[in-house]
Amino acid sequence: MIKIVEISLLYDFYGQLLTLKQQKVIDLYYNQDLSLGEIAENLNITRQAVYDNIKRAEKLLRNYENKLHLIEKFTRQQEKIKQIKLKIQEYKKLIDKDNNNNLTQLFQNIENILDELLIE
Amino acid sequence: MIKIVEISLLYDFYGQLLTLKQQKVIDLYYNQDLSLGEIAENLNITRQAVYDNIKRAEKLLRNYENKLHLIEKFTRQQEKIKQIKLKIQEYKKLIDKDNNNNLTQLFQNIENILDELLIE
Numbered sequence: 001m002i003k004i005v006e007i008s009l010l011y012d013f014y015g016q017l018l019t020l021k022q023q024k025v026i027d028l029y030y031n032q033d034l035s036l037g038e039i040a041e042n043l044n045i046t047r048q049a050v051y052d053n054i055k056r057a058e059k060l061l062r063n064y065e066n067k068l069h070l071i072e073k074f075t076r077q078q079e080k081i082k083q084i085k086l087k088i089q090e091y092k093k094l095i096d097k098d099n100n101n102n103l104t105q106l107f108q109n110i111e112n113i114l115d116e117l118l119i120e
Numbered sequence: 121m122i123k124i125v126e127i128s129l130l131y132d133f134y135g136q137l138l139t140l141k142q143q144k145v146i147d148l149y150y151n152q153d154l155s156l157g158e159i160a161e162n163l164n165i166t167r168q169a170v171y172d173n174i175k176r177a178e179k180l181l182r183n184y185e186n187k188l189h190l191i192e193k194f195t196r197q198q199e200k201i202k203q204i205k206l207k208i209q210e211y212k213k214l215i216d217k218d219n220n221n222n223l224t225q226l227f228q229n230i231e232n233i234l235d236e237l238l239i240e
Contacts, residue, residue, distance in 0.1 A: 014188075016187040016188060017187055017188070067136040067137055068134075068137070077237060080237055084204075084230050087230060088226075088230070091222070091226050094222070102214070103211070103223075106208075109207055110230075113200050114204070116200060117197060117200055
């Protein structure tokens with residue numbers, strides 16, 4: 001995975017476990033795309049301090065995923081939910097809607113719940 | 121929620137973020153149902169140290185849930201998956217299986233995937 005995508009994803013899942021300063025530097029660097037110099041100026045700390053904070057935060061975020069595997073589990077789960085959606089969509093193509101109102105309604109209900117489960 | 125159930129659940133979700141000693145005392149106290157005295161003897165530390173470790177670990181576990189809300193999200197998600205299962209089961213009662221082989225197969229496939237998503 002490209003590092004910027006990897007860290008943004010890790011930050012979505014585990015950002016709340018970082019200190020406020022670590023959250024700030026990760027957000028500014030990876031989400032807002034500011035340079036180390038700009039962040040240093042913004043937070044009134046040295047460029048080296050920004051760099052150290054980012055490196056420390058990245059290490060913590062990776063460490064959380066190594067322990068909890070939330071992204072791994074989430075990705076697997078989303079895949080399964082998409083599989084169900086695909087199966088229903090394939091079946092819907094086969095049925096005659098006018099003659100299967102109950103079934104059409106059932107599929108619609110299931111799809112609505114699946115959409116709530118899918119975060120995209 | 122009863123405290124023993126609450127802490128066991130928190131431990132399932134966030135136990136990996138505790139130190140090995142904290143994991144040990146929580147497991148022995150809440151899952152294995154040992155007394156403070158028995159744990160103290162078992163780990164060769166004082167009863168007070170066991171108590172302090174448990175209190176510290178409980179606080180950390182609750183803190184992780186307050187920040188990440190994994191149990192809250194997980195519970196909500198499991199509810200939705202169960203809703204889909206119920207809807208399918210209700211519909212299956214209505215259909216004549218012999219005349220709806222494709223549909224029966226579809227429902228079986230969906231249920232299999234839902235069962236993988238349901239951790240009970």
